[in-house]
Amino acid sequence: MVKLIVSDMDGTLLNEKMQISIANASAIREAEKRGIPFVVATGRGYTEAKPLLEEVELNCPIITLNGAQVYDEHGTILKTAGIDKATARKILTIIRENNLYCEITTGKGIFSDNRAKRIESVASLLFETNPDTTYKMAVVLAAARLEIMNIHYIDNYDKLIEDETIDVLKIIAFSQDGAKTLNPISAELNMIGDLAITSSFENNIEINHIEAQKGIAVRELADRMDIDLEDVMTFGDNINDLSMLEITGYSFAMENGAEEAKRVARYLTSSNSENGVAEGISLIFNDRLEEKLNVN
CATH class of the missing domain: 3.40.50.1000 (HAD superfamily/HAD-like)
Incomplete structure (x- = not known):
C-alpha cells in the first residue's frame, strides 16, 4: 500500500x-x-x-x-x-584543468561565474530532451525559466570557497561532449574519496558529499x-x-x-x-x- x-x-x-x-x-x-x-x-x-x-x-x-x-x-x-572546503578546492582544480563550466550551490544559494554558459547548459538540456524544440527556442525557454530562479553571478569562485560563512553543498560541471569528457573526470574525482558522483542529464556530473x-x-x-x-x-x-x-x-x-x-x-x-x-x-x-x- x-x-x-x-x-x-x-x-x-x-x-x-x-x-x-x-x-x-x-x-x-x-x-x-x-x-x-x-x-x-x-x-x-x-x-x-x-x-x-x-x-x-x-x-x-x-x-x-x-x-x-x-x-x-x-x-x-x-x-x-556539505562538502568541506579542502575537498571543494580539489574539485574545482580538476574542473578547471579540464576547462569545464561549473556551478556551485551553497547554503546561501546558487552561484555561477558565467550567465551565458548557464543559459547554454539549460538550453542544451531542453534541446536534447525535446526533439520538437529548436535550439533557438530552447535558448528562449531557458532564459525565461531562469528569470524566476534566484541565481547569484560572481566573477571568481575562489573567494566563495574561502568564505567560512558559506557552506558548499554541491558542485555541478557541464560538458556538451557528455560521457566522453565527463566519465574520465568522474573517475578522477572519485579518487578524492567521500564523494557521490552522479548525473541528472548526459551533459553534467553532480558532485556531492557521500551522505548527500x-x-x-x-x-x-x-x-x-x-x-x-x-x-x-x-x-x-x-x-x-x-x-x-x-x-x-x-x-x-x-x-x-x-x-x-x-x-x-x-x-x-x-x-x-x-x-x-x-x-x-x-x-x-x-x-x-x-x-x-x-x-x-
Whole structure:
C-alpha cells in the first residue's frame, strides 16, 4: 500500500517546458486528499525548486541537491550534508584543468561565474530532451525559466570557497561532449574519496558529499514519518535517482529515462512530457499497477 510519493523534478515531474503540468499537479493533490504525502527529491537547490512548485500551488517537503539539504513543507532545514572546503578546492582544480563550466550551490544559494554558459547548459538540456524544440527556442525557454530562479553571478569562485560563512553543498560541471569528457573526470574525482558522483542529464556530473544521496534522504524522511520503504512510491529518470529507486517498493522509471534507471525500477511509466507521474499515481488509485510492471 502506497503511503508516501517521492518524485524527481527534471526529466520526471517537469515537462518539456520545465514546468509541472496541470495533470501532474492534479494527481499529486488527489493523492494528498487521500492521505498520501508528496515529496520532491531533486538535484536542484531550494531556490530553483520552490518557485516551480509555487507556480501550481504545491507545498511539500523538498529533498534538494540530491540530498545535501532536506526541507520540510514550511521551508525549515531538516538536514545538511556539505562538502568541506579542502575537498571543494580539489574539485574545482580538476574542473578547471579540464576547462569545464561549473556551478556551485551553497547554503546561501546558487552561484555561477558565467550567465551565458548557464543559459547554454539549460538550453542544451531542453534541446536534447525535446526533439520538437529548436535550439533557438530552447535558448528562449531557458532564459525565461531562469528569470524566476534566484541565481547569484560572481566573477571568481575562489573567494566563495574561502568564505567560512558559506557552506558548499554541491558542485555541478557541464560538458556538451557528455560521457566522453565527463566519465574520465568522474573517475578522477572519485579518487578524492567521500564523494557521490552522479548525473541528472548526459551533459553534467553532480558532485556531492557521500551522505548527500536521494536514497539516504528518502529513507530518513520515511523513518521520520514512520513509513516502511516498501510503501514508498518513487519516480525518477536518471543516475542521481538510482539510490531511491533501488530501495523503495513502488519505484517508477520514466519512458524518457536513462537505461540505468529503467534497469532498477520495478515499474515503468510514460515520459515526462506525457504526464508520466500522473499516470503512475493513477495506477495506484485504480489498482492497475501490474500493467506497468517492469519485465526487463
